Amino acid sequence: MMNDKKSPVQKFLEGKGFYIALALCVAGTGTAAWLAVNRTIDDIDDQNQKILESRPQTEDFTDPGEVDAEQNGVTISSEGEDSSSDASSSQEPAAQPSGGSASSVPQNTSALQFSLPVAGEKLNPYSGGKLVKDATLGEWRTHDGLDLGAAKGTPVYAAAEGTVASVKEDGLWGTVITIDHANGLSTVYCGIADAAVHEGDEVAAREQIGAVGQIPCELSLEDHLHFAVQKDGKWVDPLSSLGLA
Structure with a gap:
């Protein structure tokens, strides 16, 4: 009968081999999943950056005060608009009172x-x-x-x-x-x-x-x-x- 001369390490591996293999498989699966998630996040960041770069650098901005004015029926003239006609009309003399009062x-x-x-x-x-x-x-x-x-x-x-x-x-x-x-x-x-x-x-x-x-x-x-x-x-x-x- 042959003497069992296996080392303690070999004996440990023979007894625990299944579990070690299982642990290695789990670790490998986790690493693969992490790599996949990280790659997905990187792809999303790249897409967002491309979207931001593709948008115009300047956008129309509406002053909240203008919104309130428009809702209240107030007309706001844009900057640089010719208002000479309004100015001239505001300078017209007021109508004089008619007769029939103390002014007569x-x-x-x-x-x-x-x-x-x-x-x-x-x-x-x-x-x-x-x-x-x-x-x-x-x-x-x-x-x-x-x-x-x-x-x-x-x-x-x-x-x-x-x-x-x-x-x-x-x-x-x-x-x-x-x-x-x-x-x-x-x-x-x-x-x-x-x-x-x-x-x-x-x-x-x-x-x-x-x-x-x-x-x-x-x-x-x-x-x-x-x-x-x-x-x-x-x-x-x-x-x-x-x-x-």
């Missing part, structure tokens, strides 16, 4: 002929900003108009043509009618009875606007009309400002 008041004072609203005695003159004693109120006040003596019920006429700016009730001055004329001139009639005009009315020179009534803050004086004039909203001398001095 005569604009040339030299064409107006002023006259006193009542033919009466000049009782108390314009004080020119100085304080005078009010006999009714017992106070020192400026007298901003001219008192013209006239009995109650005497007709009061417009000093010149113009537009009735207001007809108001005042606790001190009674019914007050204001008429606008040209160049910032306004005539004011205080203590009117039976007002014959309304705000917005066009009046002619010497047209009756009411009658002499009562002035609460000047009851101590004889019956009269308080007549005043404003220039650009400031009180002025009725006689000199209207050329009646």
